[in-house]
Amino acid sequence: MNLDGKKVHFVGAGGIGMSALALLAREAGALVSGCDLVTGKGVELLRRHGIPVEIGHSPEHVAGADLVVYSKAVPLNHPELAAVAADGARLLSREHLLSLLMRPRRGVGVTGAHGKTTTTWLLGRILIEAGFDPTVLVGGIVDELSGNFRLGSAAPGSASDGVFVTEVDESNGIVADFHPLAAVVTNVDDEHLDLFADRMAMADAVSRFLHSMKQGGIAVLSADDPVLVELAARLRSDRPDLAVLTVGFSASADARINEARDGAFSVALPQAGAVELKLRIPGRHNVANGALAAAAASWLGAPPAAISAALAAAPPVHRRQELVARAAGVVVYDDYAHHPTEILATHNALSSVVKGRFIAVFQPHRYTRTRALWTRFIEALSNFDYVVFMEIYAASETPLAGVSSAALARDALKKRLNVQYISRAHLVVEHLASIVKPGDVVITLGAGDVGEVAYALAERLERPDQD
Numbered sequence: 001m002n003l004d005g006k007k008v009h010f011v012g013a014g015g016i017g018m019s020a021l022a023l024l025a026r027e028a029g030a031l032v033s034g035c036d037l038v039t040g041k042g043v044e045l046l047r048r049h050g051i052p053v054e055i056g057h058s059p060e061h062v063a064g065a066d067l068v069v070y071s072k073a074v075p076l077n078h079p080e081l082a083a084v085a086a087d088g089a090r091l092l093s094r095e096h097l098l099s100l101l102m103r104p105r106r107g108v109g110v111t112g113a114h115g116k117t118t119t120t121w122l123l124g125r126i127l128i129e130a131g132f133d134p135t136v137l138v139g140g141i142v143d144e145l146s147g148n149f150r151l152g153s154a155a156p157g158s159a160s161d162g163v164f165v166t167e168v169d170e171s172n173g174i175v176a177d178f179h180p181l182a183a184v185v186t187n188v189d190d191e192h193l194d195l196f197a198d199r200m201a202m203a204d205a206v207s208r209f210l211h212s213m214k215q216g217g218i219a220v221l222s223a224d225d226p227v228l229v230e231l232a233a234r235l236r237s238d239r240p241d242l243a244v245l246t247v248g249f250s251a252s253a254d255a256r257i258n259e260a261r262d263g264a265f266s267v268a269l270p271q272a273g274a275v276e277l278k279l280r281i282p283g284r285h286n287v288a289n290g291a292l293a294a295a296a297a298s299w300l301g302a303p304p305a306a307i308s309a310a311l312a313a314a315p316p317v318h319r320r321q322e323l324v325a326r327a328a329g330v331v332v333y334d335d336y337a338h339h340p341t342e343i344l345a346t347h348n349a350l351s352s353v354v355k356g357r358f359i360a361v362f363q364p365h366r367y368t369r370t371r372a373l374w375t376r377f378i379e380a381l382s383n384f385d386y387v388v389f390m391e392i393y394a395a396s397e398t399p400l401a402g403v404s405s406a407a408l409a410r411d412a413l414k415k416r417l418n419v420q421y422i423s424r425a426h427l428v429v430e431h432l433a434s435i436v437k438p439g440d441v442v443i444t445l446g447a448g449d450v451g452e453v454a455y456a457l458a459e460r461l462e463r464p465d466q467d
Contacts, residue, residue: 001097001100001101003025003028003029003030003067004028004029004030005029005030005031006029006030006031006066006067007030007031007033007064007065007066007067008022008025008030008031008032008033008065008066008067008068008069009032009033009034009035009061009062009065009067009068009069009089010022010025010032010033010034010035010068010069010070011034011035011057011061011062011068011069011070011071011074011078011080011081012035012036012070012071012073012074013034013035013036013042013043013046013051013053014034014036014038014039014040014041014042014043014046014053015036015042015071015073015094016042016139016140016141016148017071017094017098017137017139017167017169018034018042018069018071018094019042019043019045019046019147019148019149020137020138020139020147020148020149021069021094021097021098021101021137022034022046022051022069023045023046023049023051023147023149023151024101024135024137024149024151025069025097026049026051027151028101030067032051033051033052033053033054033061033065034046034051034052034053034054035053035054035055035056035057035058035061035080036053036054036055037055037056037057038055039055041141043055045141045147045148049147057078057079057080058079058080059079059080059082059083061080062080062083062084062089063083065084065089066089066090067089067090067091067092067097068080068081068084068089068090068091068092069092069093069094069097070091070092070093070094071093071094072093072094072095072169072171073395073396075396093174095169095174095177096174096177098137098166098178099174099177099178099179101164102164102166102178102180103178103179104161105135105161105162105163105164106161106162106163106164106181106182106300107163107164107166107178107179107180107181107182107214108123108163108164108165108166108180108181108182108183108184108296108300109166109167109168109178109180109182109183109184109209110123110165110166110167110168110183110184110185110186111167111168111169111170111175111183111184111185111186111206111209112170112184112185112186112187112188112206112222113170113186113187113188113189113191113192113199113202113339113341114186114187114189114191114285114339114341114342114345115186115187115285115286115288115289116139116167116168116186117138117139117140117167117317117320117336118281118286118289118316118317118320119184119186119289119290119292119293120136120137120138120139120165120166120167121136121138121140121142121314121317122289122290122293122294122310122311122314123165123184123292123293123296123297124136124138124150124165125144125310125311125313125314126293126294126297126302126306126307126310126311127163127165127297127300127302128150128310129302129306129307129309129310129313130297130301130302130303130306130307130310131306132152132162132163132300132301132302133152133153133162134150134152134153134162134163134164134165135150135151135152135153135162135163135164135165136149136150136152136165136166137149137165137166137167138167138317139167139317140317140318140319140320140336141317141318141319142315142317142318143315143318144314144315152164163300168180168209170192170202170205170206170209171191171192171195171196171202171205175205175206175208175209175212176208176209176211176212177212178209178212179212179213179214180213180214180217181213181214181216181217181218182213182217182218182219182220182296182299182300183209183210183213183217183218183219183220184220184221184292184293184296185206185209185210185219185220185221185222185228185231186222186288186289186292187222187224187225187228188202188203188206188225188227188228189202189339189341190202190372190373191339191369193368193369193372193373194366194368194369194397199227200227203227203228203231206228206231207231207234207235210231210235210239211235211238211239213239213242215241216241216242217242217243218242218243218244218245218270218296218299219232219235219242219243219244219245220245220247220292220295220296220299221244221245221246221247222246222247222248222288222292223246223247223248223249223250223252223253223254223255223256224248224249224250224253224288225248228246229246229250229252232244232246243270243299245270245295245299247267247288247291247292247295248288248291249288255267255268255269255270255291255295256268257287257288257291259284259287262278263278263279263280263281263282263286263287264276264277264278264279265277265278265279265287265290265291267291267294267295269294269295269298269304269307270295270298270299271298271299271301272298272303272304272307275294275304275307275308276308277290277291277294277307277308277311277312278308278311278312279311279312279314280311280312280313280314280315280316281314281315281316281320281321282321282349282350282352282353283321283345283346283348283349283350283352284345284348284349285345285348285349286349290311293311294307294311318334319334319335319336319451320335320336321333321335321346321349321350322334322335324454324455324458325454325458325461325462327458327461327462328436328438328461328462328464329437329438329439329440330436330437330438330439330440330441330442330461331354331356331440331441331442332442332443332444332454332457332458332461333350333441333442333443333444333454334443334444334450334451334454334455335443335444335445336446336447337445337446338363338364338365338369338445338446338447338448339369339373340373340376340377340379340380341380343360343362343377343380343381343445344380344383346443346445347360347380347383347384347443348383350441350443354441355439355441356439356440356441357385357386357437357439357440357441358383358384358385358386358441358443359384359385359386359387359388359432359436359440359441359442359443360381360384360386360387360388360443360444360445361387361388361390361428361432361442361443361444361445361450361453361454362377362381362387362388362389362390362445362446362450363389363390363391363392363393363405363444363445363446363448363449363450364377364389364392364393364405364408364446365392365393365395365446365447365448366392366393366394366395366397367392367394367397367398367399367400367403368397368400370392370403370405370408371400371403374408374411377408378408378411378412378415378417381412381417381419382412382415382417384443385418386418386419386420387409387412387417387418387419387420388419388420388421388422388428388431388432389405389406389408389409389412389419389420389421389422390405390422390423390424390425390428390446390450390453391404391405391406391423391424392404392405393446393447393448393449393450395447395448405421405423406421406423409421425449425450425452425453425456426456428453429453429456429457429460432453432457433457433460433461433464436457436461442454442457
């Protein structure tokens, strides 16, 4: 898709996926503009790169645009989208534009309920180390990229058919339109329950993604997920042209992970045989993510030395076990975990590297997810010594009767969890500053704006005399 000289406007430009795609479109020669409701990190990132972003929405924003791109958080009856037809511009979802830009390249799509952002970054980092010069779109901020995007030789409009690595959101409804050469699937779970009735419905979407792959490609799937093991068997039967590799701790894995300690592990890679690797990022789940990334990179031709060097050096994506501060003897982390599986994995990973009283500040994300996973949230949070519940971050949803953080906290209290409900962020900071003591570990958890609590708390602890 040729964007050179085209006027492209992004509605909801500050989203993590939208901002990366806006940057990619700009590098492809498009005249990019955007708008969003609030000035967040994504908006600030785009402005630093010279892309104008308006705060607030108006039909005037799309006037003269050749293409208008919107995120799934923007309803189709949105006034700017409604104005597109009248103005004669083309309207595309973020996912459609991404699929069109990736399709001519050697696309590598990473999907799954959990871990796809870290896996995408680790895979991209390996290919950078190996000299592939990949284009990489990550669903989070990475210090080494100075953002969430890297332009490589697979840039749209270039003559190269270089490697294009991106996350693929399994909930977007068009996963079968991506047609990657290589696909990595981390897991399936009860997730995106506003769209999928259960994990098997999500598995159907993943299956469509895998069956749409280009001829002669490879599918790398977790061997530790029974649903993916079944999908692997079906894919081998339906698409004999594809290489299908299961990777994991399971004894039945095609490439079995043998874990040592402190992030060290060995795994048999497609083009290299057994190799010893070590991750900088803690957690057994990240060992699994790293092994999946290593297997895909090896098939693409990355040598073992590059794989080893990249995994040992790659820092975490922001908001993935991000160490915010060590202040006044208190360790403060921020993490994107907004699902019980992720909360448990984060707790287990951090408790392996730091000891102390573990305090969680949890902000549930979406009413539908909170309602569907109510009991599982309480079970996952029971691993913490103390939990502060913030109000639910609604995203694009409207409230549901009986679904609130206060009610969730009350049910957690009935299960004898040590909890507190505090709705507002600044009050949470004040509360934590008054109770934490040296040796405590504070972790903010959620996909909303709960991370601001971590930074505000760190600043408060570093400057105790400041009100």
